[in-house]
Amino acid sequence: MTDALRPMAARPRMYEQVLDRLRSYVAEGGLSAGDRLPPERDLAARLGVSRASVKQAIVVLEVQGLVEVRHGGGTYLVRDSLDIEPVERLVERRRRLPDVLEAREALETKLAELAAERRTDEDLAALRFSLAKMAGEIEEGKHGVEGDRLFHAAVTAAAHSSILAEFMRSIADQITESRNESLRQPGRPSRSLAQHRAILDAIAAQRPGQAAAAMRRHVRTVAKVRLLDWDPEEEGDESG
The missing domain is CATH 1.20.120.530 (GntR ligand-binding domain-like)
Incomplete structure (x- = not known):
């Protein structure tokens, strides 16, 4: 029996990969509450993804109360780290x-x-x-x-x-x-x-x-x- 048709592992959504990168960026950069994240356009360019994926990642952080999005003023950390709740748990609660x-x-x-x-x-x-x-x-x-x-x-x-x-x-x-x-x-x-x-x-x-x-x-x-x-x-x- 071949296993060529075994179930494929689900690929994480792109915004979930962006979340992982942002969490590492905050930890490695020593950022803390009140610090500003780079603009969405810059994040998209540096990560090589679309702004839509960056925006969705920021929304997830905002939903969890980890960042504050000030319209026209950028995105700021609310806490000293991005201790992100698994997206699956967020989806279930929603x-x-x-x-x-x-x-x-x-x-x-x-x-x-x-x-x-x-x-x-x-x-x-x-x-x-x-x-x-x-x-x-x-x-x-x-x-x-x-x-x-x-x-x-x-x-x-x-x-x-x-x-x-x-x-x-x-x-x-x-x-x-x-x-x-x-x-x-x-x-x-x-x-x-x-x-x-x-x-x-x-x-x-x-x-x-x-x-x-x-x-x-x-x-x-x-x-x-x-x-x-x-x-x-x-x-x-x-x-x-």
Whole structure:
């Protein structure tokens, strides 16, 4: 039996090869957060690939929160290295994220409504603590992830619905993914904090409809992430 027709190894997409080169460039060049990468045109010329492949690689880095693209001002490192997440993992997260966000909107809107009807003084104290935690994290230059987690957990607790709480626990890992994805969007932590305050105000005032509307607006903001704009199959013309 000949093995001439054995399965062929998949060739990495060109932009994935560009990612590997950029990671090495940053490491070997000793670049750190705040440093600027060469312009896309220069990178394409030096690597011998099309600008489309370089642009797609930059998009992947931007999606992962590793670089900041300033329109008309270049691309800057956000961290001291390009610790790139495997593209396959990004693709899988992109595939399931819309379903997670849809479930979050359905569940958390109802939870906010119930919280406005059923909250106790202890529940309000937990909500206010979570906002103070998130504000402190943001002041330290962090994304406010732990404060965000505490806030949504406090809303769930304030709803006093064991079944809805169980549903939330069942998708906890996916919610964590969506939270991290959202909060690394530029300017998002402070915006989320303001939206949390609006939700808390409605819950404290015992206005169920207002609380539900505020939560719906918030989760729809969470859904606006760079990852969902990324087309992992887009490669461009490698001829030039």
